[in-house]
Amino acid sequence: MLSIQSLSKRYNTGDRALTNVNIQIPKGQVVALIGPSGAGKSTLIRCVNRLVEPTEGQVFLGDTQLTQLNNRQLRAARRRMGMIFQDYALIDRLSVMENVLSGYLGYTGFWRSFLRRYPQDVIAEAFRLLERVGLESFIDKRADALSGGQRQRVGIARALLQNPQILLVDEPTASLDPKTSRQIMRLIRELCAERELSAIINIHDVHLAQQFADRIIGLKAGEVVFDGEPEALDTDMLTLIYGEEDWNPQTDTEDDDSVQTQTPDPIRMGAKVAMV
Amino acid sequence: MKPLLNRTDLARQGQWRPMPLIRDVRYRYLLILAVLAYFCLAFLSIDVNWTRVAEGMGRAARFLSAFLQPDFTSRSQDIINGLLESLTMTLTSTVIGVLLAIPVGVGAARNIAPLPIYLFCRAIIAISRTFQEIIIAILFVVMFGFGPLAGMITLAFATVGFMAKLLAEDIEDIDERQVEAIRSTGARWLQLMNYAVQPQVMPRLIGLSVYRLDINFRESAVIGIVGAGGIGATLNTSLSRYEYGTAAAILIIIIAIVMLTEYCSGYIRRWVQ
Numbered sequence: 001m002l003s004i005q006s007l008s009k010r011y012n013t014g015d016r017a018l019t020n021v022n023i024q025i026p027k028g029q030v031v032a033l034i035g036p037s038g039a040g041k042s043t044l045i046r047c048v049n050r051l052v053e054p055t056e057g058q059v060f061l062g063d064t065q066l067t068q069l070n071n072r073q074l075r076a077a078r079r080r081m082g083m084i085f086q087d088y089a090l091i092d093r094l095s096v097m098e099n100v101l102s103g104y105l106g107y108t109g110f111w112r113s114f115l116r117r118y119p120q121d122v123i124a125e126a127f128r129l130l131e132r133v134g135l136e137s138f139i140d141k142r143a144d145a146l147s148g149g150q151r152q153r154v155g156i157a158r159a160l161l162q163n164p165q166i167l168l169v170d171e172p173t174a175s176l177d178p179k180t181s182r183q184i185m186r187l188i189r190e191l192c193a194e195r196e197l198s199a200i201i202n203i204h205d206v207h208l209a210q211q212f213a214d215r216i217i218g219l220k221a222g223e224v225v226f227d228g229e230p231e232a233l234d235t236d237m238l239t240l241i242y243g244e245e246d247w248n249p250q251t252d253t254e255d256d257d258s259v260q261t262q263t264p265d266p267i268r269m270g271a272k273v274a275m276v
Numbered sequence: 277m278k279p280l281l282n283r284t285d286l287a288r289q290g291q292w293r294p295m296p297l298i299r300d301v302r303y304r305y306l307l308i309l310a311v312l313a314y315f316c317l318a319f320l321s322i323d324v325n326w327t328r329v330a331e332g333m334g335r336a337a338r339f340l341s342a343f344l345q346p347d348f349t350s351r352s353q354d355i356i357n358g359l360l361e362s363l364t365m366t367l368t369s370t371v372i373g374v375l376l377a378i379p380v381g382v383g384a385a386r387n388i389a390p391l392p393i394y395l396f397c398r399a400i401i402a403i404s405r406t407f408q409e410i411i412i413a414i415l416f417v418v419m420f421g422f423g424p425l426a427g428m429i430t431l432a433f434a435t436v437g438f439m440a441k442l443l444a445e446d447i448e449d450i451d452e453r454q455v456e457a458i459r460s461t462g463a464r465w466l467q468l469m470n471y472a473v474q475p476q477v478m479p480r481l482i483g484l485s486v487y488r489l490d491i492n493f494r495e496s497a498v499i500g501i502v503g504a505g506g507i508g509a510t511l512n513t514s515l516s517r518y519e520y521g522t523a524a525a526i527l528i529i530i531i532a533i534v535m536l537t538e539y540c541s542g543y544i545r546r547w548v549q
Contacts, residue, residue: 049460078462089457093475102471106462113467155457162461 001027001198002048002166007057009043009222017043018222021057025166028196030189032203032213032230036242040222041202045168048200049081050074061166079106082159084188086171088151090158092144096135099143099154100126103161122161129157133187149180156187160195167192167199174204181205185212206238339520346528347521351514355526358510359533362496365428365506370489372428373435378481380436381443388447388473397440404437413499427504431492438491442484443477450476479548486541493537497530 002025009018017040025031033041046052048059050066059066064077082103090099104122105113112118118126130136133153138146143154152172159167169188173181185201189212192199203209209216210230218226218233218241226237235247286292298304348355383389383397412433416426450473458472500508507526514522 051456051460075462075464078460081460083457083460085453085457087453089453091454091458091471091475093478094471098471102458102463103461105458105464105467105471110464110466110470113463114470158457158461168460 001025001029001062002200003058003060004044004048005058005060007044007047007059008055009040009047009052010055016222018047018054021219021222021224023217023224023227025198025200027165027198028192029214030192030199030201030212031215031217032201032209033217033219034203034206034209034241035219037204039219041219042170043222044219045083045170045200045202048166048168049078049083075106079162080165082162082164082167084152084155084159084167084169084172086174088143088148088155088175090143090151090154093142095140095142096130096146096154097123097126097139100130100157100161103158106162126157126161129160130154132191133157148176149184152176152180152184153187156184156191160191164197167197167201169199169201171202171204173208181208182211188212206233342520343524343528345521346525347519348525351510351519351522351525354510354513355507355522355529358500358507358526359529361424362493362500362506362508365424365431365496366489366493369428369431370435370485370492373432373488373492374439374481374485376432377436377439377443380440382447382469382473384440384444385447387450387452388469397444401437401441401444404433405441409434409495409499410502413502413504417503422503422505424505427496427499427506430499430504431495434495435488435492439481439484439488443481446477446480447473479545482548483541483545486537486544490534490537490541494530494534 002023004021004023007018007021008016010016021044023031033044035041043052047054048061048066050069054067057067061077061080066074066077069077091102094102098116101116101118101122102113104118104126108118127136127139130139133156135146135150135153135157138150143151146154167188172184172188176184185208188199188201191197201209201213210233213230216226216228216230216233217224218237220241225240226233238247239245281289283292296304298307380397380400383393384401386394389397409430413426413430416429416433420426420429454476455468455472458468463471496504496506497508497511500506500510501512503509507530511523511526514520514526
């Protein structure tokens with residue numbers, strides 16, 4: 001389904017973000033990508049839909065070699081890859097419905113989208129998706145009027161309206177509380193099962209990853225250091241990925257928050273500043 | 277004497293002051309002295325002719341006293357014509373200027389425009405902003421003759437520079453994650469502008485347009501003095517005829533209209549947020 005072959009990325013600054021990454025993901029598999037901040041998780045999923053251009057290697061989605069497409073073909077290929085973001089990345093000043101419908105932009109011309117004249121079946125599908133994520137009564141609310149969990153549901157609906165074959169999910173729970181995080185992960189999991197979608201989910205929280213993924217890939221300094229079943233991820237492996245730490249599961253619940261504050265993600269820190 | 281402590285040791289004892297902007301104490305005081313010296317020298321170089329000031333006081337008093345009895349009636353037709361001309365100039369120049377400023381502003385935003393287009397648009401902005409309205413007005417009066425057409429073109433030209441610069445800066449400040457999200461749906465460039473950029477900059481664009489409308493009205497009164505039509509021309513005529521009552525009436529009307537637009541633009545800006 002998705003095949004990443006000897007992918008490397010070096011930024012203009014000279015930083016090596018990814019080194020020779022090889023990953024094959026079959027249809028319907030949900031993969032959690034874990035690793036410390038700066039390990040290249042975000043870069044990896046952005047190399048798939050080429051929001052970040054990879055330096056070396058190939059990425060195949062089905063039979064399409066994504067790394068070789070021109071702009072026009074790339075736009076068409078991006079429709080098949082839905083993306084979900086850590087800070088939801090909704091358009092704050094547009095309504096919930098407009099945000100969901102923006103998932104259809106790749107399929108429609110400029111004037112139709114400019115005038116918000118979407119085909120009837122697309123609007124019906126958008127509404128069905130909003131119903132599925134429990135937000136049918138919010139269609140005309142502005143996106144910035146929603147809570148974090150609700151916004152992420154809108155983000156999910158937007159990605160699904162693309163009718164994708166794979167979901168690229170970047171830290172879906174990083175800005176959410178533990179309970180909402182679990183609800184969002186469960187929702188993504190269920191939707192993947194319903195639609196036989198593959199997914200790559202970047203996630204900080206190892207326990208969420210183990211709870212909701214079929215397979216876990218550990219990334220450290222741009223290289224894959226672990227690739228296997230969630231059960232195979234033991235304390236030795238965690239030490240290999242993250243470095244020495246007390247991985248005692250009894251302190252789980254308190255760790256949820258403290259781990260997040262100890263390893264602030266630069267993107268997320270930037271986001272907070274921007275919101276203030 | 278206690279030994280010299282560094283900032284960490286001092287902070288441990290609870291003594292902490294913010295870092296000074298300039299670290300070196302000598303350099304800091306030298307800079308303050310230099311600024312003071314410059315200020316004194318500059319002040320001494322001002323040459324005031326006090327007898328002329330005394331004379332002028334009388335004239336200014338006469339001018340100001342005319343404000344107590346503004347004359348709206350004897351030149352009312354001229355005033356109305358001038359005002360209508362000014363308001364027409366203001367509105368048309370703002371609309372044309374903003375419409376032209378949008379593509380220039382988009383092209384001048386480094387995060388969405390390629391380098392050649394960026395440089396070209398920045399050059400347009402630089403030219404438009406370098407020259408003060410009066411100088412441009414003189415040029416256009418020479419080109420198009422006296423009257424409101426020259427004034428309208430002047431104001432539109434100035435509006436392009438002003439709006440495009442501020443719009444470009446606003447676009448450069450947008451939230452890139454929203455752009456990324458729309459790009460990942462496979463949207464084309466125009467759709468990206470319409471969905472990811474426009475909603476983020478629209479309130480400020482509207483606010484700035486209304487603000488520019490009110491600047492253009494004030495400017496229209498000034499450029500009239502160099503022959504570009506409008507209420508400024510009427511004001512200039514009345515001053516050169518020593519009709520201070522009429523001049524006062526015109527100034528009062530300008531103040532009233534500026535205050536009105538100020539109030540309205542504040543309201544509109546709050547409403548579009």
